Amino acid sequence: MSRASESELDKLHGLLATGISAELARAIERAEANPDDPDKAISAALLNQVTNFLKLTGVTAPASSKRVKDVEDQLAELGVDVDNVVAMRSNRPK
Known part of the structure; x- marks a missing residue:
């Protein structure tokens, strides 16, 4: 199997970033629309996924x-x- 090109990896990274961002946006909307429903809260798993993605890609504030x-x-x-x-x-x- 051949290795992915830099442009293919860049595209994959972009898709992953877009997907994680979209999922987080949906989770935030659900949580804000249902603040008293713990089942609609943003999951710890999603927050960990976002945090790990930022950490692995070297993103800091x-x-x-x-x-x-x-x-x-x-x-x-x-x-x-x-x-x-x-x-x-x-x-x-x-």
């Missing part, structure tokens, strides 16, 4: 990003020590 700040604020409201989480992540073995 700058710490100064408003979206990062919004997530930090939401975690703080839940009582999560954001500084501790960041420190734990940076000390994890690769």
